[in-house]
Amino acid sequence: MKRINLEQWASFLVQSYINNLYIAYSGGIDSHVLLHLNASDERLKKKLTAVYINHGLQKEAEAWCKHCESVCNNLGIKFLSLAVNATAELGESPEEAARNARYEALKPLLGKDDVLLLAQHAEDQLETVLLQLFRGSGLKGLSGMPESMAFGQGKLVRPLLDVSKNAIIDYAEANQLEWIEDPSNQYTHFDRNFLRNDILPLLKQRWPSLDKTVSRSAKHCSNAQALIDTLSGDLLTAVIHPSDNTLNLSRLKDYPLLQQQLIIRQWFQHLGLKMPSQNFVQKVLDEVVAARDDANPVLTTQGYCFRRYRNTLYCLKPTQNRLGDELIWPSDDRLLQIVDDVTYEVVDSSSGISAELWRNARITVRFRSGGESIELPNRSGHHPLKKLYQEAGVPTWERARMPLIYLDDTLAAVGEHWISNEFYSLKKEPCLRIIRHKINPKGNDGTPDVD
Structure with missing residues (x-):
């Protein structure tokens, strides 16, 4: 198995002055293996808290919560259960709604020097990159999931990201672990399940090392995206008014079209918004930036509107006016x-x-x-x-x-x-x-x- 070097992993966490170590624990095989690995080192065990997220979507959720709590009690690990509302909003897939609700619940737990561990593995990365490819994503999407990233006031780490699913199964069986099998994982009307259950087994018959080669491509994309982020950050600095986060249109228009697109995307990231589609970026440039000086075009997305006044491009959050009141x-x-x-x-x-x-x-x-x-x-x-x-x-x-x-x-x-x-x-x-x-x-x- 390409496995975690537990001694090296534990030493890294201890030397990094980790305060609290949280594990997102669903009771499934992946998170159970990650929990068991970390609980095997006494230096980490005292820092560990397993967190079960109850999405409220399945009738078995309460029973699964009790199973997870029992496992943690047997291992001598702190346990925390959190309930979330994972109902999908308009334009949001069920998977996305559950993920967003889960992250919003986990984020406030982390203080400075705290770490959240997620159990995604090499095949999860493969599925993520392929799904992003099918959706027409750019380099950022094709970079897949990062091994680590800032999260809340702490850090999110995926220590199993280079570990195969087979290696995880081998570890679970060798250590006689008992885990939950979520029946919804077989529902192939979910894109990820369809890919995992119906498509990937066929692809792996032809390309057995698919998870490794796609992961390598994802890292190439990630490196390229890092270079582009540096370039687009410099471009944005030359165009943005830092006092109010507006853009100077005459400076923006000085750049070629591809660089204008980069600046708009970097602006979204600077504002804390989701990355816009290529189509929306082009609409901003065509319908707002290139509009006549006396025009008043407005585009909306993510609850914000984009409009211009004179030589400035604005991103505005609509507010409730009290017009007519004294x-x-x-x-x-x-x-x-x-x-x-x-x-x-x-x-x-x-x-x-x-x-x-x-x-x-x-x-x-x-x-x-x-x-x-x-x-x-x-x-x-x-x-x-x-x-x-x-x-x-x-x-x-x-x-x-x-x-x-x-x-x-x-x-x-x-x-x-x-x-x-x-x-x-x-x-x-x-x-x-x-x-x-x-x-x-x-x-x-x-x-x-x-x-």
């Missing part, structure tokens, strides 16, 4: 939340709205209905807000969300941008100004977190 801003409250991810704050300043006026006024917040204007300090006449927004480069979708702040029914300020001349003070008295806080970890709204 909000009361109590004068003794420093903060006012406008929508879920936007808050305005009153802060002390050497110039701005007189603090005394603010404290003694009835403060209301309204939203633009059209035709509003404001008189500004050091500028003659009243200025339509539409013109001011254009001058300041405020994107069209942000204008309707920007609060108009009234003191005793007179417009005193427009968001964080302008203060009316009537309320603006330069005297040596306490003054206030308004700043905006934006919380949006993935997309952006075209403005810094605090303006």
